[in-house]
Amino acid sequence: MEQGTSQQDQNLKRASCATVLTLAYQSLGVVYGDLSTSPLYVYKTTFSGKLSLKEDDEEIFGVLSFIFWTFTIIALFKYVFIVMSADDNGEGGTFALYSLLCRNARLSILPNQQPTDEKLSAYATEDSADTWQSSLLKLFFEKHPRFQRGLLIFVLLGTCMAIGDGVITPAISVLSAVSGVKVKISHLHDNYVVVISCIILVGLFSIQHHGTHRVAFLFAPVVAAWLLCISGIGIYNIFHWNPKIYLALSPFYMIRFIRATGVEGWLSLGGVVLSITGVETMFADLGHFSALSIKIAFTCLVYPCLILAYMGEAAFLSKHHDDVQRSFYKAIPGKNSLQRCVLASVHSSHYGSHCRKPSRLAVTTVMFVTTCLMTLVVVIVWKQGIIKAIACLLVFGSIELLYISACICKVHEGGWIPLVLSFTFMSIMYTWNYGTMKKHQFDVENKVSLNRILSMGPSLGMVRVPGIGLMYTNLASGFPAMFGHFVTNLPAFHQVLVFVCVKSVQVPYVSEDERLIVSRVGPKEYAMFRCIVRYGYKDMQQENYNFENRLVSAIVHFVETEEEESNSVEQDTNILHNMVNNSYCEEFQSSCIFQVMHNGEENPLKNKSLQILNAKESGVTYMLGHSYAKAKKSSSIVKKIAIDVVFAFLSKNCREPDVVLNIAHSSLLEVGMVYYV
Numbered sequence: 099m100e101q102g103t104s105q106q107d108q109n110l111k112r113a114s115c116a117t118v119l120t121l122a123y124q125s126l127g128v129v130y131g132d133l134s135t136s137p138l139y140v141y142k143t144t145f146s147g148k149l150s151l152k153e154d155d156e157e158i159f160g161v162l163s164f165i166f167w168t169f170t171i172i173a174l175f176k177y178v179f180i181v182m183s184a185d186d187n188g189e190g191g192t193f194a195l196y197s198l199l200c201r202n203a204r205l206s207i208l209p210n211q212q213p214t215d216e217k218l219s220a221y222a223t224e225d226s227a228d229t230w231q232s233s234l235l236k237l238f239f240e241k242h243p244r245f246q247r248g249l250l251i252f253v254l255l256g257t258c259m260a261i262g263d264g265v266i267t268p269a270i271s272v273l274s275a276v277s278g279v280k281v282k283i284s285h286l287h288d289n290y291v292v293v294i295s296c297i298i299l300v301g302l303f304s305i306q307h308h309g310t311h312r313v314a315f316l317f318a319p320v321v322a323a324w325l326l327c328i329s330g331i332g333i334y335n336i337f338h339w340n341p342k343i344y345l346a347l348s349p350f351y352m353i354r355f356i357r358a359t360g361v362e363g364w365l366s367l368g369g370v371v372l373s374i375t376g377v378e379t380m381f382a383d384l385g386h387f388s389a390l391s392i393k394i395a396f397t398c399l400v401y402p403c404l405i406l407a408y409m410g411e412a413a414f415l416s417k418h419h420d421d422v423q424r425s426f427y428k429a430i431p432g433k434n435s436l437q438r439c440v441l442a443s444v445h446s447s448h449y450g451s452h453c454r455k456p457s458r459l460a461v462t463t464v465m466f467v468t469t470c471l472m473t474l475v476v477v478i479v480w481k482q483g484i485i486k487a488i489a490c491l492l493v494f495g496s497i498e499l500l501y502i503s504a505c506i507c508k509v510h511e512g513g514w515i516p517l518v519l520s521f522t523f524m525s526i527m528y529t530w531n532y533g534t535m536k537k538h539q540f541d542v543e544n545k546v547s548l549n550r551i552l553s554m555g556p557s558l559g560m561v562r563v564p565g566i567g568l569m570y571t572n573l574a575s576g577f578p579a580m581f582g583h584f585v586t587n588l589p590a591f592h593q594v595l596v597f598v599c600v601k602s603v604q605v606p607y608v609s610e611d612e613r614l615i616v617s618r619v620g621p622k623e624y625a626m627f628r629c630i631v632r633y634g635y636k637d638m639q640q641e642n643y644n645f646e647n648r649l650v651s652a653i654v655h656f657v658e659t660e661e662e663e664s665n666s667v668e669q670d671t672n673i674l675h676n677m678v679n680n681s682y683c684e685e686f687q688s689s690c691i692f693q694v695m696h697n698g699e700e701n702p703l704k705n706k707s708l709q710i711l712n713a714k715e716s717g718v719t720y721m722l723g724h725s726y727a728k729a730k731k732s733s734s735i736v737k738k739i740a741i742d743v744v745f746a747f748l749s750k751n752c753r754e755p756d757v758v759l760n761i762a763h764s765s766l767l768e769v770g771m772v773y774y775v
Contacts, residue, residue: 121391122398126325127317128310129383129392130400132267133173133376134321137328137407140165141415141425144369149362151419159346160355160363162412164370166347166405168497172465173377176494178396181381181468182389184475187220189606190384192256192464193635195471196249200604202479203236205246207531209538210574210601212630218612220605220634223479231484232477251528256467258523260378262516263460270457272298310386322399329403332410335429340413367504371458373408378464385606385636459505460516466498526744533745536775537725538572546577548620551585556623560591564716566650567592570723570755574599574630577619580723580769594713595626596649600755606636614649616656625709627653631759645759650714654707661706720766722756730774741775 144161151157186194200206201216202223215221228236239246273295277288306313336343345351356363380392414429415421421428469491476487505513551558571578577597584591597619612632619626629649633639727749729741756766 118388118391118394121387122395123318123322124311124314125318125383125387125392125395126321126399127314127319128386129379130325130376130395131317131321132271132379133374134325134400134404135271136373136375137404137411138426139372140369140408141411142369142423143372144366145422146369147362147366149359149366151415151422155416156351156354156358157363158412158416159343159351160358161366161370162343162346162408163349163351163355164367165373165408167349167352168370168501169373169401169404169408171497172374172494173380173396174401176469177377177380178393180490181472182384182393184472184479185384185389187606188385188388189636190381192253192260192467192471194384194606195468195475196253197604197606197635198479199249199471199474203232203239203474205239205249206604207243207246207250207535208602208604209535209572210599210630211603212574214615215603215632218603218605218608218632220607220609221603226481229477229481229483232481235474235478250531251524252467252470254524254527255520256464256471258520258527259460259463259467259516260382261523262518262520263457263464265519266457266516268299268302269295272302314386325399325403328407328410331430332403332406332408334431335410335414336406338413338431340416343409343413343416346409346412365504365507367501368458368508371462371501371505373404374465375457375461378461378468381468457516459502459509459513460520462498462502462505466495466502469494469498526748529740529744530748533727533741533749533775537727540725540775541572541578542576544579545573546579546582548577550582551577551620551624554585556621556625558585558591558624560585560589562593562625563590564713565592566594566596566710566713566716566718567721568596568598568649568718569721570598570600572599572725573597574601575628578723580721580771583769584721592713592719593625593716594653594710595624596653597626597628598631598649598755598759599628600631600633600639600758603632603634605634607634608632608637614652616652618656618660622706627656629653639753639758640760643760645761646714646718650710654710657706657710718765720756720761722754722766722768723771724768726772728772728774733775 141161145151145157149157182190184195184198186197189197196205200208201221239249273291276295276298277291305316359366380396384392411425411429415425418425418428473487473491473495476482476490477484509517556562569578569581569584571580581597615630615632617628619628629652727741727745729738733741755761
């Protein structure tokens with residue numbers, strides 16, 4: 099038996115290793131495409147300004163030193179060794195870090211957050227006790243809500259910068275690749291380059307919906323071959339042109355470079371930034387693969403190949419100062435080799451270096467936002483000392499601020515494009531958040547009190563007719579103002595009433611068995627329940643099952659559990675449980691009800707369960723309340739535009755609960771209300 103167990107463990111380890119290696123291979127095609135093509139632009143863009151090459155090669159050695167240490171410190175030390183350990187249940191990115199902080203420091207300003215959300219399996223927080231530093235930071239944010247809002251805006255800035263960069267990156271990469279063919283086909287007109295690029299982009303996006311794994315397997319061999327090829331060329335150039343180029347890896351060459359070049363050298367660092375464009379993707383795409391697989395791919399293949407490529411090109415430039423604008427292509431050995439023709443398809447030429455300029459500021463801003471959030475994660479989540487957090491902020495933040503300052507001076511050269519896109523997206527997101535919070539505040543201030551409901555008696559002052567009424571509300575507790583209008587103006591109401599709230603929680607995913615929370619509202623004779631439907635920030639809020647049947651199943655299960663706990667009587671409810679499970683299929687319902695009705699003597703548990711099932715058979719009506727926001731007449735023009743135009747447009751086009759839960763419109767009753775903010 100021991101030998102058998104040992105053999106099983108070995109098989110599991112082999113399978114696990116094979117899975118990790120497969121994911122590492124797939125990550126090449128998705129994660130490292132942008133990062134791997136950076137050598138096409140770096141040297142050309144760095145020396146595209148007034149910075150010139152001199153005979154002593156100080157500039158070449160200085161730029162290579164900056165590239166090596168920036169790539170090593172930011173990509174390897176920061177992201178691979180530190181940031182990728184701060185995943186949120188396997189998810190990465192700016193919102194993953196923010197989610198960790200929200201759960202561990204209660205920084206979330208999302209409405210309807212409840213203690214029951216902390217029982218979600220994905221909600222796990224650090225078990226270690228708070229340090230005095232983490233307690234102090236939590237207390238600071240708790241006492242100053244404006245800093246919580248400021249942190250949200252800061253997170254939105256980083257997220258929108260990533261979106262702004264992502265909008266232009268595909269066009270840059272494809273346009274650069276196609277325009278590189280002009281090196282071999284010089285008579286190819288620019289208009290044809292644009293048309294061909296558009297066709298390729300449409301084709302790439304059309305296959306993306308087939309899944310990340312398919313795209314990964316399609317492009318992984320291309321990226322792997324590319325990396326091995328440029329690293330081989332780099333090794334050749336090192337030994338052929340300048341074997342002493344390794345001396346440039348000394349950090350002293352960076353200091354000598356800045357001293358010798360001054361302001362022009364500082365501005366040229368905007369080109370060095372291109373060596374780390376795509377690094378943030380390692381963390382952002384964490385959910386598609388695994389941290390270990392991405393780390394293996396980077397440390398074992400991507401990092402050494404790119405370093406060799408940069409060193410080889412620098413060695414070539416040290417002997418060919420006049421070829422700096424075409425150094426990557428010129429450094430390829432051979433004059434008419436097939437290798438040249440293939441690499442020409444990804445040559446950057448005129449388009450690549452100019453198109454890359456807009457993305458530099460966005461990339462560095464996202465990295466700085468990640469560094470600041472990681473500083474808080476180190477203290478609040480990991481419970482480490484404040485000195486370690488400040489050290490991370492100073493080391494990584496100072497480098498990123500240096501590059502941000504260099505990129506800001508180049509905003510007029512196209513850097514404004516991602517800025518405009520980013521601030522547009524951020525304005526839309528913040529307006530949506532502001533309007534949603536005001537809407538929730540209105541609902542809370544105008545909700546109906548429980549005492550008022552109880553004073554009406556079990557009949558709620560009306561005739562209770564057979565059927566189930568589902569009332570959708572934005573409140574996870576209390577009764578919406580819309581319900582007060584119903585009980586005041588309607589002569590009859592349903593026998594079973596369920597308040598349904600669809601809300602978001604600060605975890606990436608909510609499992610299906612934890613999706614619904616059912617509770618009772620008021621005494622049992624009122625037959626009122628509350629159902630909360632929870633979604634994570636990565637969940638697709640679109641259900642493809644019959645929500646009506648699943649809700650009734652959950653309510654029946656709740657009633658069973660409630661009765662068993664209150665009476666402490668163990669009863670055999672297998673037949674009833676089977677009836678609930680089979681309620682998804684209508685042909686089983688009548689037979690199940692028949693079995694329960696004839697299954698021995700009746701008891702309160704079966705009667706109440708049958709009451710709910712009979713109510714469902716009588717019909718289900720969905721009541722959806724619409725709250726429309728309007729800016730007050732005394733509001734500023736900016737607020738009026740934000741609320742009356744932007745938020746109104748977003749509210750009109752957002753996905754309503756009836757769409758999320760796949761509700762038939764024939765059973766839907768909508769009621770509108772207007773509130774002023």
